Amino acid sequence: MSTAAPARFDFHRPAALADAVRLLAEHPEAVPVAGGTDLMVAVNYRHTRPEAMLDLTGLAELREWSDDGDAVRIGSGVPYARITAELATVLPGLAAAARTVGSPQIRNRGTLGGNLATASPAGDGHPPLLATGASIEIASTAGVRHVPVAEFYLGPKRSALRPGELVTAVTVPKAAGPQQFLKVGTRNAMVIAVCSFALALDRDARRLGTGIGSAGPVPLTAPDAEAIDLPWTDPARLTDATATEFGRRVAAASRPIDDVRGTADYRRHALAVCAARALRRVWTAAHERTAP
Template sequence: MTALRAAGAVSTDRPIIFYRPTETADALRFLAERPEAVPVAGGTDLMVGVNYRHIRPEAMLDLTAIVELCTWTDEGTAIRIGSGVPYARIVAELATALPGLAAASRTVGSPQIRNRGTVGGNLATASPAGDAHPPLLATGANIEIAAPEGRRTVAIDDFFTGPKRSVLRPGEIITAVTVPKAAGPQQFLKVGTRNAMVISVCAFALALDLDRRTVGTGIGSAGPTPLRALPAEELELPWAAPAGLTDATVERFGDLVAAAARPIDDVRGTAAYRRHALAVCAARALRRTWRAAFEERSAEWN
């Protein structure tokens, strides 16, 4: 205990108020009455600080009993995922409709973390290293936010405002994320010191839309916020003649993704390494999705 206090541990003497509502409206009322309350779903970020006694919330709002937040629905062209749906269910139930998000979900922590952790919690934390963020950016997801005065929808492009900061206001709750169904192959690639239970050095997501002939991108762990690589998305690709995708075009795509990143040097990797890794990941993702999209012609490219 002495060592923990010396390291900045928080006193555990006072009791914590714990509230577990079954309706979103009740949760919002509790937050209005107790603005210091911390919402918790999976708790995979929050409870680390609590267990190490670095933080001690005065009140906690458990969202796991709110049915609306723990279900997903098929909206036709998109899937609406409640903010409390865990990664494990996304992997098991939505891999066909949302392959990029499912691929990212598979890389999150351990099986225990995937059973508890949620996309809603990932968004609320707003970490630049959040694994769910790149595929949400690549597919153009929308975030649904509830407040006492009503609900609003925020495009994923507008959600992040800085490192671990977002447009989420005090007293608000993320209720759902709506993700367009895949209109083509998708990829998620993550670079880390090992394959599992690691914060990414960098991550990249790509989504091909074969109907619109567009490419969506998402970059993680290489900027103050998750990012898109807009110049790469605007690169002209040979949609009418898929076999014409050249190595030069693929490499140019990777270079444009790397240039769009805003990395720093830290304990996990240098900025230069992150840019290099992103270029490799982006080129690899484009090749893989392109071949998957035009499989009948892939033999011509080997």
């Protein structure tokens, strides 16, 4: 990739979403930017040199969230800090993931929409969205479409976004039970995940939802782990063997590689430990909530 600066650089700052999608259609070379916490790092290190940028920070409609009854619609420009502060009660898994993103400064700037647009397998926001079955709202001059989050990721830093499209919102079902997000890193804070895992439990529906991060070419789910036989009618009978088996199935669903942050074997081991721990935690929390 050439690191030479472009001969010309254009900067577009629309005031409304309709203007943003029109400008993106007219200038397909423009790179959308909201928090800029990923993009500007790449620019500063000369890994990319956009010919143009489309500044989304002036779009008020992207910085709002709404309670839609059974779900929450989060504008793509809502920063992680607000997700943590304002949505922890109804979206505890996503809020827990948001707390692990970078530093306070990054959490005040970085957005869930940017995480999705970047589509890095290590993005902290992806596993909770998969575990809860979220839907991605995408806009263009052709209109709005919705993509199930499990169909959004196509490859490392590749997504279902088409030319001329913007992520405008994420609709996340409200928690129907306890949720967990666990992240393993090379240090305790301000770190890219070696691996991460999200778990959502719905006791009434007798259902588990899973999400695996930084352990495959895309964020993944673990369907075989979700189908594990659990003692729903007698919660006290959950055994360590069941939790360990659940962790084994989660690890088996991963597709990790060796890289500078960790080996594939370590990622599988860490996922197995995290998944077993997450299951014990959500199971205990669900049992306590229903105890007389």
